[in-house]
Amino acid sequence: MxxxxxxxxxxxxxxxxxxxxxxxxxxxxxxxxxxxxxxxxxxxxxxxxxxxxxxxxxxxxxxxxxxxxxxxxxxxxxxxxxxxxxxxxxxxxxxxxxxxxxxxxxxxxxxxxxxxxxxxxxxxxxxxxxxxxxxxxxxxxxxxxxxxxxxxxxxxxxxxxxxxxxxxxxxxxxxxxxxNPIEEGDRNSQIVKSFKRLLEQQFNGLLNTGFEYTHTVQDYANELNLHPNYLNTVIKSKTGKSAHQWIAERLISGAKSLLKNTSLTVKEISIRFGYSEPNHFSRFFKNYSGQTPSTYRKNS
Known part of the structure; x- marks a missing residue:
């Protein structure tokens, strides 16, 4: 309650x-x-x-x-x-x-x-x-x-x-x-801690059947009861990276784990991450990793 x-x-x-x-x-x-x-x-x-x-x-x-x-x-x-x-x-x-x-x-x-x-x-x-x-x-x-x-x-x-x-x-x-916001962010920023904890919870659920990934700043802001602009500003000022960057990097990390360790198709993984079109997911993956999901799986 x-x-x-x-x-x-x-x-x-x-x-x-x-x-x-x-x-x-x-x-x-x-x-x-x-x-x-x-x-x-x-x-x-x-x-x-x-x-x-x-x-x-x-x-x-x-x-x-x-x-x-x-x-x-x-x-x-x-x-x-x-x-x-x-x-x-x-x-x-x-x-x-x-x-x-x-x-x-x-x-x-x-x-x-x-x-x-x-x-x-x-x-x-x-x-x-x-x-x-x-x-x-x-x-x-x-x-x-x-x-x-x-x-x-x-x-x-x-x-x-x-x-x-x-x-x-x-x-x-x-x-x-x-x-200096960076110094506080390294030590005792409750918002940074809560944000990273939520990222970990999302990441840890990646292998669960029926998992639905939350990957927009608005989604995380809603979970933390913050305005998305404020959340992004706090995270950027105290870590040097925006909330969007943290989310994207965690998403790519999770996608790589699924590509390397499961037999899920690229389409199934893209749906798992909330992408209705595999092409959109593949474009996102390539922008951040430098290669397509299929290429990454082949070379892993």
Whole structure:
């Protein structure tokens, strides 16, 4: 039984009994208004949006995958899509939360958001507790964002995007100037681990009768509850190869194994991999291996 709740920003609104007039891609809220009865402990969930939390006066903890971090007053932290999360609020006198989607970031903040701000892909994100002077710089920005959010207008998204990019620049300057996604990907990237584990599961099922191979980035993104663009960006930034390349290489490896170790025909193998036309599979195989499936089998 799956006890993990999957939701987007609109689902978050519904779970908090907040008014919802349209699908949302950016919100900011005063946390004491959302959670008036404390302590509050959230269910375990997996969100498809980013959350940025600014705690001027409060304390609690949040969990990402298998890491739990306590936070206190004058804390700044963020979480990103795809991870299993939970949080507990013990005190919340003055705190704000910004939630926003990858689409909003690309359209209103920066078209190459993850190239400009690679720390947004960080998965191990301890909270940062600041001195009063530095925290005040962030407070000035997020309270202005809150003001703009409450005053809709023709250029609201652009205004919010421009204010938010200043916030990201401040975060980058103070906390994440030297962040290297490749280093994290080698050590403790949960998304990379989950993606590779799923690849192995698919590969290990290749010899099973009736196995149906999943080989598009969208398929893997669906399994991992991520946007396919985000999955591809995370995998490329942390391994040096795109998700598509990883999938293709695993598919070729599996195909070679079947060609070498079974009597399945090329047509049967192509169907096993989801290709209705053997010619399409043969073309794909040759593009990656330099020879046709029949030639590879003959020379193996």
């Amino acid at each position: 799956d006890l993990i709740v999957h939701h987007n920003i609109s689902d978050l609104y519904r779970s908090l009994n907040l008014p919802l007039e349209q699908e949302l891609d950016f919100t900011i809220h005063f946390l004491p208004d959302l959670h008036q009865k404390l302590p509050f402990k959230s269910p375990v969930f997996r969100a498809d949006y980013f959350s940025f939390v600014f705690v001027k006066d409060g304390k609690g903890s949040y969990t990402i995958d298998d890491n739990t971090y306590p936070f206190e007053s004058r804390t700044v932290y963020f979480t990103n899509p795809g991870h299993i999360k939970a949080f507990e609020i013990i005190q919340s006198r003055d705190a704000y939360i910004i939630t926003l989607t990858e689409t909003f970031l690309m359209e209103n903040v920066h078209p190459e958001i993850f190239k400009e701000f690679p720390f947004l892909l960080a998965e191990t994100v301890p909270p940062k507790t600041l001195d009063q002077e530095v925290y005040s710089e962030f407070e000035l920005l997020y309270t202005q964002i809150f003001k703009e959010f409450r005053n809709p207008g023709k250029y609201q998204k652009k205004v919010l995007g421009n204010l938010f990019v200043v916030l990201l620049l401040k975060i980058k300057a103070y906390f994440w100037q030297d962040y």
